[in-house]
Amino acid sequence: MSESGERGVVAAGHPLTAQAGARVLREGGNAVDAAVGAMLVSFAAEPLLTGLGAGGHMLVAGGGQEPALLDFFVQAPTRAGDGSAAELQAVDVSFGDAVQVFYIGPASCGVYGTPAGVCAAIERWGTLPLATLAAPAVRLAREGVMLNASQAYVARILADLLTSTPECSALWAPEGRVLGEGEWLRNPELADALELLAGQGAEPFYRGGIARAVCSWLGERGGSLSAPELAAYEAIERRPLEIAYRDRRVLTNPPPSAGGTLLAYSLALLDRGGRPPALAAIVRAMRAAQQERTPEFLRGLAQAGFLERFMAARLGSTTHISVLDRDGRACSVTATNGEGSGVVVPGTGIHVNNVMGEEDLNPHGFHRHPAGVRMPSMMAPSIVMRGGEVELVLGSAGSNRIRSAILQTIVGVVDRDLDVQAAVRAPRVHFEDGVVFHEPGVDVHALAGGEEDLEVVGFHDLNLFFGGVQAVQSAPTGLSGAGDPRRGGVAVSA
Numbered sequence: 379m380s381e382s383g384e385r386g387v388v389a390a391g392h393p394l395t396a397q398a399g400a401r402v403l404r405e406g407g408n409a410v411d412a413a414v415g416a417m418l419v420s421f422a423a424e425p426l427l428t429g430l431g432a433g434g435h436m437l438v439a440g441g442g443q444e445p446a447l448l449d450f451f452v453q454a455p456t457r458a459g460d461g462s463a464a465e466l467q468a469v470d471v472s473f474g475d476a477v478q479v480f481y482i483g484p485a486s487c488g489v490y491g492t493p494a495g496v497c498a499a500i501e502r503w504g505t506l507p508l509a510t511l512a513a514p515a516v517r518l519a520r521e522g523v524m525l526n527a528s529q530a531y532v533a534r535i536l537a538d539l540l541t542s543t544p545e546c547s548a549l550w551a552p553e554g555r556v557l558g559e560g561e562w563l564r565n566p567e568l569a570d571a572l573e574l575l576a577g578q579g580a581e582p583f584y585r586g587g588i589a590r591a592v593c594s595w596l597g598e599r600g601g602s603l604s605a606p607e608l609a610a611y612e613a614i615e616r617r618p619l620e621i622a623y624r625d626r627r628v629l630t631n632p633p634p635s636a637g638g639t640l641l642a643y644s645l646a647l648l649d650r651g652g653r654p655p656a657l658a659a660i661v662r663a664m665r666a667a668q669q670e671r672t673p674e675f676l677r678g679l680a681q682a683g684f685l686e687r688f689m690a691a692r693l694g695s696t697t698h699i700s701v702l703d704r705d706g707r708a709c710s711v712t713a714t715n716g717e718g719s720g721v722v723v724p725g726t727g728i729h730v731n732n733v734m735g736e737e738d739l740n741p742h743g744f745h746r747h748p749a750g751v752r753m754p755s756m757m758a759p760s761i762v763m764r765g766g767e768v769e770l771v772l773g774s775a776g777s778n779r780i781r782s783a784i785l786q787t788i789v790g791v792v793d794r795d796l797d798v799q800a801a802v803r804a805p806r807v808h809f810e811d812g813v814v815f816h817e818p819g820v821d822v823h824a825l826a827g828g829e830e831d832l833e834v835v836g837f838h839d840l841n842l843f844f845g846g847v848q849a850v851q852s853a854p855t856g857l858s859g860a861g862d863p864r865r866g867g868v869a870v871s872a
Contacts, residue, residue, distance in 0.1 A: 396861065403701075421519070422523055425729065430726075435759050437618055439707075440707045440767065450494050454750065455604065466744060481744070485600065502615070521564070533558070592730065628642070631759060636756060643667050667781065701771065706767060782807070787801045798860045844864060845865075
């Protein structure tokens with residue numbers, strides 16, 4: 379679904395999320411206010427993808443604003459070395475044409491960042507009170523949200539996770555089966571927690587009663603997230619990664635995130651070739667990026683000057699919200715709970731993330747990241763600049779598929795001259811572990827010529843496996859947006 383508007387446009391993964399952001403724009407808020415209001419509603423409307431126990435990244439640029447990236451992603455906790463720590467629990471998640479293994483339980487829980495991120499964003503860029511922005515989310519969490527088809531589908535494929543603990547089952551399967559489309563999810567404890575966040579800020583979640591409850595609950599079950607680690611957590615402002623592509627500048631997530639770096643590398647490879655790039659060239663760029671995810675790459679992400687060394691040596695989820703306001707300010711924010719750990723802490727409204735059990739973020743083994751290190755996220759909130767002005771605001775959900783989804787959307791707008799709706803809806807490919815996955819409509823015969831060793835796997839329809847790009851575009855005809863149909867996304871004008 380897409381919309382256009384002159385006061386601003388919000389694209390998000392759920393109608394209620396996008397509507398909340400658009401309402402903020404209509405009430406005089408800026409792009410960051412709108413993104414935060416939408417984020418808070420997403421905690422109630424998209425609780426399997428995000429929440430108070432999640433983490434993320436926010437990119438802000440345009441409208442005279444110096445570009446900045448706010449990092450509030452999940453941080454690695456201390457891992458107990460005496461054998462007392464809980465083990466990861468494996469669950470299979472089927473996307474219909476592909477199966478992915480995720481790991482959950484107390485051992486999968488990292489230091490969450492969304493409460494700190496929300497408060498830091500409003501303090502840094504906001505113009506409206508947090509209590510005003512949080513009110514719609516509080517109401518929805520208390521009164522309930524009816525599951526739409528997309529959220530019901532996610533609940534169905536995550537059924538084993540949602541029934542893995544009594545607390546999670548009580549929320550998602552109150553009658554012994556996981557809630558389905560048209561049924562209501564109510565979470566009054568989340569409503570209370572959102573009110574607490576609005577009234578007292580992030581303090582209770584990192585050094586107060588909420589923090590103590592989370593650490594105690596996890597500790598009793600073998601989790602390793604500790605009170606000192608929560609107390610020391612803070613959102614960090616970083617300078618965005620900036621890369622030239624054709625006659626544009628692309629801003630995206632810098633190290634220690636991995637996704638933005640690999641996206642920039644792919645764009646730089648394509649920038650050397652013809653326009654528009656052939657399908658085989660796109661797959662080669664995806665393949666080259668994946669091959670760079672070595673242990674040395676992951677260790678180097680946290681080192682000063684890594685990005686410059688990495689690019690010079692080679693070139694010579696989740697849910698997303700994109701906002702562009704009438705003043706040209708853009709906010710691109712991606713947040714993820716992983717799939718959720720299955721650990722719902724009573725009295726806190728928090729379903730803790732399972733980022734420490736995300737194989738995509740731990741490709742060389744679990745529990746190898748030192749305590750205090752930000753996890754090497756695949757999230758890559760991005761903004762495309764043209765002539766010094768924002769042209770495209772985008773980001774995606776989808777784990778390892780995030781960078782391939784964003785890459786193909788940028789190529790669609792910049793190289794193929796597609797409008798944002800067509801670029802988001804265009805069929806996608808994704809390369810991983812020697813396999814090219816593709817949606818219907820992709821001419822796989824175009825892969826011939828140098829990629830004969832690839833296995834090709836086709837999906838029967840557009841699928842959330844290929845990400846969920848939410849995008850807003852500024853064009854001569856005005857502002858427009860597109861929500862990804864793969865994840866029930868919508869765009870709403872203000």
